[in-house]
Amino acid sequence: MNIVITGASKGIGFAIAEIFASNGHSVYLNSKTPADLGKAAHQLKSSFPNCVIEYMAADLSKEDEVHAFTKWCLSITSPDILVNNAGYFLPGTIQTAPAGQLAEQLNVNLFSAYHTTRAILPVMIQKGIGHIFNICSIASLQAYENGGAYSISKYALHGFSSNLRLELKNKGVKVTAVFPGAVFTNSWAGSGVDPKRIMEAKDIAKMVYAASQLSAQAVVEDIVMRPLLGDL
Numbered sequence: 372m373n374i375v376i377t378g379a380s381k382g383i384g385f386a387i388a389e390i391f392a393s394n395g396h397s398v399y400l401n402s403k404t405p406a407d408l409g410k411a412a413h414q415l416k417s418s419f420p421n422c423v424i425e426y427m428a429a430d431l432s433k434e435d436e437v438h439a440f441t442k443w444c445l446s447i448t449s450p451d452i453l454v455n456n457a458g459y460f461l462p463g464t465i466q467t468a469p470a471g472q473l474a475e476q477l478n479v480n481l482f483s484a485y486h487t488t489r490a491i492l493p494v495m496i497q498k499g500i501g502h503i504f505n506i507c508s509i510a511s512l513q514a515y516e517n518g519g520a521y522s523i524s525k526y527a528l529h530g531f532s533s534n535l536r537l538e539l540k541n542k543g544v545k546v547t548a549v550f551p552g553a554v555f556t557n558s559w560a561g562s563g564v565d566p567k568r569i570m571e572a573k574d575i576a577k578m579v580y581a582a583s584q585l586s587a588q589a590v591v592e593d594i595v596m597r598p599l600l601g602d603l
C-alpha cells in the first residue's frame with residue numbers, strides 16, 4: 372500500500388511511518404523543516420532498504436504549500452492511506468493569548484488536513500478504496516487547561532473527521548479519528564514529565580496500523596487512547 376503521512380519527521384508521524392515501512396509498505400512523507408525530514412527519511416531508508424521512502428518538505432499551514440506537496444504526491448503515487456498528523460500545541464488561554472493564536476492553530480491543526488484531504492481524496496474515490504486517519508487529541512473531546520486555541524482547533528478537526536466519515540461511507544473510503552492523550556514526543560521533551568508516565572509514539576502507531584488491517588467492510592471510527600494512569 373501507499374501511505375502519505377504529514378508531520379512525519381518525528382514523534383507520532385515518524386512512528387507511523389516506521390510501522391508501515393517495517394511492514395513493507397511505501398511511505399510518502401512530509402514535514403516542515405527540510406533537514407529534519409531528510410534525516411528521518413534517511414533513518415528509515417537505512418532500516419528498511421527495500422521500501423519506497425519518498426519525502427517532500429512543505430509548510431502545510433499554507434494552502435499553496437499543501438497544493439505543492441499533494442501535487443508532488445499524486446505525480447509519483449496513488450495513495451491508499453492518508454495520515455493527517457502535522458500539528459502542534461501552543462499554550463495559552465482564550466482570554467490572554469495573542470489574537471492571532473487561534474488562526475495559527477487552525478491553520479496547522481485543521482486546514483492542513485482539510486486541504487491535503489481535498490486534494491488526495493479524488494484518487495481514493497476513483498479507486499473506490501482508501502483510508503484517512505486524522506490525528507486529533509483528547510483535547511478534541513474535552514476542554515484543555517491553558518490550551519484554548521489548541522483545543523478549539525482539535526475539536527474542529529474532530530468535526531472535520533466526523534463529517535468526512537459521513538460523506539465517504541458509501542464511497543469505499545474509511546475515516547478514522549485518533550484521540551491520543553499525552554504521548555512522549557518533542558512536545559513533552561523538557562517538560563519534566565517522566566516518559567514512563569505517558570504513552571509512547573509507537574503506541575499510537577500500533578493502533579493506527581491495526582485499524583488499517585481490517586476487511587474492506589469494517590472501519591474503526593474512533594481510537595481513544597490515554598496513559599494508564601489517566602490524563603496529566
Ligand code: NAP
Nearest residue numbers: 378380382383402403404430431432457458508553554556
Ligand atoms: P512532534 O514530535 O513535534 O512532531 C510534529 C510533526 O509535525 C513534525 O514532523 C513537524 O515538523 C510537523 N509539523 C508541524 N507543523 C507543520 C507544518 N506547518 N507543516 C508540516 N509539518 C508540520 O509532535 P507530536 O507530538 O508527534 O504530534 C503529532 C500530532 O499528534 C499533532 O497533530 C499533535 O497535536 C497530536 N497529538 C500529540 C499529543 C502528544 O501528547 N504528543 C497528544 C495528542 C495529539 P517540523 O518539526 O519540521 O515543524
